[in-house]
Structures are given as C-alpha cells and as structure tokens.
Amino acid sequence: MEKTLGLHILADLYGVDFDKLDHVEDIKALLEGAVKYANLSKLSSHYHQFNPYGATGVILLEESHISIHTWPEHGYAAIDVYTCGGKEKTFKAMEYIIKTLKPKRIDEKISERGIIPANLEEGINIERIDLVQV
Amino acid sequence: MEKTLGLHILADLYGVDFDKLDHVEDIKALLEGAVKYANLSKLSSHYHQFNPYGATGVILLEESHISIHTWPEHGYAAIDVYTCGGKEKTFKAMEYIIKTLKPKRIDEKISERGIIPANLEEGINIERIDLVQV
Numbered sequence: 001m002e003k004t005l006g007l008h009i010l011a012d013l014y015g016v017d018f019d020k021l022d023h024v025e026d027i028k029a030l031l032e033g034a035v036k037y038a039n040l041s042k043l044s045s046h047y048h049q050f051n052p053y054g055a056t057g058v059i060l061l062e063e064s065h066i067s068i069h070t071w072p073e074h075g076y077a078a079i080d081v082y083t084c085g086g087k088e089k090t091f092k093a094m095e096y097i098i099k100t101l102k103p104k105r106i107d108e109k110i111s112e113r114g115i116i117p118a119n120l121e122e123g124i125n126i127e128r129i130d131l132v133q134v
Numbered sequence: 135m136e137k138t139l140g141l142h143i144l145a146d147l148y149g150v151d152f153d154k155l156d157h158v159e160d161i162k163a164l165l166e167g168a169v170k171y172a173n174l175s176k177l178s179s180h181y182h183q184f185n186p187y188g189a190t191g192v193i194l195l196e197e198s199h200i201s202i203h204t205w206p207e208h209g210y211a212a213i214d215v216y217t218c219g220g221k222e223k224t225f226k227a228m229e230y231i232i233k234t235l236k237p238k239r240i241d242e243k244i245s246e247r248g249i250i251p252a253n254l255e256e257g258i259n260i261e262r263i264d265l266v267q268v
Contacts, residue, residue: 014252074250104254116208118148120238
C-alpha cells in the first residue's frame with residue numbers, strides 16, 4: 001500500500017508589519033515558538049540578519065525543517081513547514097507562525113512529498129498542487 | 135509593475151542508489167557542489183546524520199536556501215532549491231543535484247514566491263502550481 005513520507009506547506013505572507021520581520025531575534029523567537037507549539041523535535045537552528053533589512057532562519061527537525069525568509073520592506077515573509085510523521089504538527093506550526101505575524105493576505109500551497117513505494121516506471125510525473133484556503 | 139522575489143523548486147527523487155543517500159559526508163558534498171556549480175552565495179551550512187539511515191542538510195544562502203532530506207531505504211530524497219535573484223541559478227543548482235544522484239524518477243514542482251506589490255485586498259489567494267518536465 002502506498003504511503004506518504006511528508007507534508008510540505010509553503011506560505012507566502014503579505015501585509016505583515018515591518019517590525020515583526022526585520023530583526024533576527026524576533027524571527028528566532030517565532031520559529032522556536034512554532035516548534036514548541038507543534039511539539040516538533042529540533043535538531044539545530046540557524047539564523048542570519050540581513051543588512052539593511054530582513055532575516056533568514058531555519059530549524060532542522062527530526063521531522064524535516066521549518067524555514068523563513070523575510071522582506072520587511074515589502075511586508076512579506078516566505079515560510080516553509082515540512083514535516084514527516086503527522087500532518088497535525090505541520091498545520092500547528094504554520095498556525096502559530098500566521099497567528100504571530102498577522103498577515104493581511106496568505107498564499108498557501110500544500111504538497112504531499114515522498115510517495116512510497118514509488119512507481120519507477122512512470123519516469124516523469126506531472127502533477128498539480130492546490131493552494132488551500134486557511 | 136509586479137515582480138517576483140523568488141523561485142522555489144521542490145523535487146522528489148525516487149530510485150536513487152542507497153549509497154548516494156545514506157552518508158552525511160556525501161550529502162554535504164552534494165549540496166556544497168550545487169552551490170558552487172550554480173554560483174550561489176553561502177551564508178552557512180548544517181547537516182545531520184540519522185541512525186540507522188539517512189541524512190538531512192541545509193545551506194542558508196544570501197539568495198534563500200537549499201535543503202535535502204534522504205530516505206536511503208526507500209531510494210528517496212526530497213530536495214528544495216529556493217533562490218532569489220536569478221532563475222538560472224535555481225535551475226542550475228537542481229540540475230547538479232539530479233545529475234549527481236541519478237534518480238530513476240523525478241517529481242518536480244515549481245513555485246514563484248513573493249509577488250510584489252501584493253494585492254492585499256484579495257485576502258486569500260487560490261492558485262495552482264504546475265509540475266514541469268525536467
């Protein structure tokens with residue numbers, strides 16, 4: 001029987017306050033808070049402050065990763081939550097991030113990743129993935 | 135005029151040799167090689183060896199990030215190449231990874247991320263993103 005190894009949510013958040021996105025300390029608190037809220041298992045976390053604006057962060061998880069890249073000057077953040085072993089945790093982590101950042105607009109894409117056993121005969125697979133309302 | 139801040143390729147690779155996916159040293163060489171080949175700018179890189187199988191790696195870039203999670207026991211790897219500032223580099227980095235891992239099957243999704251200025255009136259956006267043949 002087929003099963004899926006992971007679930008990946010890509011979210012583009014627009015209309016976020018500049019001050020929520022500019023400082024790496026706030027980005028760190030955001031991601032670490034999401035991991036705790038969703039009860040995910042952190043391996044390590046890494047951050048970078050850009051000059052003059054914006055930050056990047058990633059947390060490597062036992063279950064895959066969470067990442068963020070921010071453009072405070074555009075009120076924009078790109079978030080990825082990709083986890084294996086429980087869809088509920090994926091959605092909870094994203095929920096925490098969205099509730100904290102309070103974007104005016106959200107574009108969200110969801111992709112199931114790693115369908116096994118794979119049908120290797122198919123070669124190249126053409127698919128579409130849907131954005132869902134949140 | 136609208137512009138897009140980044141391009142994100144998600145690739146699920148199936149039918150990869152166990153030995154190409156199991157050791158973190160090989161995963162490190164793979165990602166670092168992709169960054170060099172595509173002339174991307176590394177900020178930092180982070181890796182983890184899982185027990186009994188598999189590895190995780192991420193490179194934070196000036197241009198966003200590259201990540202990999204491997205399940206050698208399934209011949210499977212999940213790759214993300216997400217870069218800002220030049221689509222050519224995104225495709226080159228993924229090309230390097232695919233040429234090195236030689237998967238039998240590739241499922242690839244491409245998403246443009248961060249369209250600015252955003253139309254904040256739209257609230258929630260519903261979209262589809264296409265998989266493309268590679």
